[in-house]
Amino acid sequence: MPYNPTLVAPMRAEVTRLGAKELTSATEVDAALGDQKGSMLVFVNSVCGCAAGNARPALALALKHSVVPQQVVTVFAGQDIDAVARARHYFGEYQPSSPSMALLRDGEVVHFVHRHQIEGRSPQSIAGDLTAAFDRLFGATV
Amino acid sequence: MSGHVFHPGHAELHGITVVVETTGSLTYVGRYDSEDERGVLMLDVGVHDAAGGVSREEYVRKSAKFGIRTNHKHLLVPANQIARITKLGDPEP
Secondary structure (H helix, E strand, C coil): CCCCHHHHHHHHHHHHCCCCEECCCHHHHHHHHCCCCCEEEEEEECCCHHHHHHHHHHHHHHCCCCCCCCEEEEEECCCCHHHHHHHHHCCCCCCCCCCEEEEEECCEEEEEECHHHCCCCCHHHHHHHHHHHHHHHCCCCC | CCCCCCCCCCCCCCCCEEEEEECCCEEEEEEEEEEECCEEEEEEEEEEEHHHCCCHHHHHHHHHHHCCCCCEEEEEEEHHHEEEEEECCCCCC
């Protein structure tokens, strides 16, 4: 059962103010991921503490890097059920977890950060792994 | 972050994804919740039986890379079956 939207709104805003486009329906997910070209980060947001204390701050740090994905989108697990389910369809064999982050290039998942790689780690450590993936996989700035 | 407890007031592994190896052919991968004399309570758990042909090591490797294929929301691993508990590590590059 989704949380009160008022409680969740700041958690959404923390990501969208970084420039991420929020996808709240399966239709919006299909529009963004259906024929995806170039580089993209999909951030699966959630209400849990490891999203608040680890994943969202890590995303903020990583998006300050000199190399970043051309597009950043976000879906909210537990809140926008259909959107998240549809996004996970595009993740192929990568299993659902939240929070999590998928890096796509031309529609293919090329790197995935699972919840177990976020929990208990500092935002700086997670961001370091992310930016290393940006450099390795994308190597082009927006 | 040595000494850091993910959720204050809980055991060090609370909320952390772990691999619970047993004395038999079963391996459990999921979130550690708590532990007492009965065993370990885990959430969002994948259970693997190496007797099916896929080794424990291969199952853990795939879980680290592709995530956990969950088949139990929660379960208790009996204390007398537990051989080792480790954190699920990063996948190999």
